[in-house]
Amino acid sequence: MIEFIVTLLIGCVIGWLAGKIFSGSGNGLIVNILVGLAGSWLGNKLLSSILPNGVVWGYVGAVIGAIIILWVISLIRGRK
Secondary structure, three states: OHHHHHHHHHHHHHHHHHHHHOOOOOOOHHHHHHHHHHHHHHHHHHHOOOOOOOHHHHHHHHHHHHHHHHHHHHHHHHOO
């Protein structure tokens, strides 16, 4: 249970950080958590062979993945 809560908190922070880096994305707490968690997965899948192993590089990959997801969200919202 503690691991789940820590994962949500880290996902929220990563989503928040990606939202600050990727300007113009005020998505709210729930979307930040989802973007952070999905960004972690995406960053791990895309960048695991490029980035060195380690906790810090894992966070860097997660933030990059979250920024990619925010970029895709902005593309979808722009088409409406």
